[in-house]
Amino acid sequence: MGAVADTIEAKLKAAFSPTRLELVDDSDRHNGHAGxxxxxxxxxxxxxxxxxxxxxxxxxxxxxxxxxxxxEMAGPVHALSIVALAPGES
Known part of the structure; x- marks a missing residue:
């Protein structure tokens, strides 16, 4: 992944100490769309x-x-789809 993804992952790790973190760049599916x-x-x-x-x-x-x-949301990131879970949730 690139610099934006690396920054997102670093900030989320620092803020939440996640037990699971999966970030997928889905930008290719939005070619020609806003953002x-x-x-x-x-x-x-x-x-x-x-x-x-x-x-x-x-x-x-x-x-x-x-x-x-x-x-990141004010700058390079146009859209972020979020699934946020507590441990033990699915």
Whole structure:
């Protein structure tokens, strides 16, 4: 993956110490759509599992992630699909 993905992973690891972190660059599927950039790294799918999400509703989990990635969401990342889980959830 590229620099944007590396930054996203580093920030999420620092913020949440996840037990699972899967980040997939899905930009190629959005070629010709809004926000697509040559070279990719504009659309991502994220699956993250962390204790920090335990007891929090889905929207609160997403807000925490967007807060941690505020710079990326304001810049190079156009879309981020999120599955945020607490340990033991599927």
């Amino acid at each position: 697509h950039r040559e070279g990719g790294e504009s659309h991502f799918n994220l699956t993250i599992e962390a204790q920090a999400f335990a007891g929090k509703p889905r929207v609160a989990r997403q807000r925490l992630i967007f807060q941690a990635l505020s710079e």
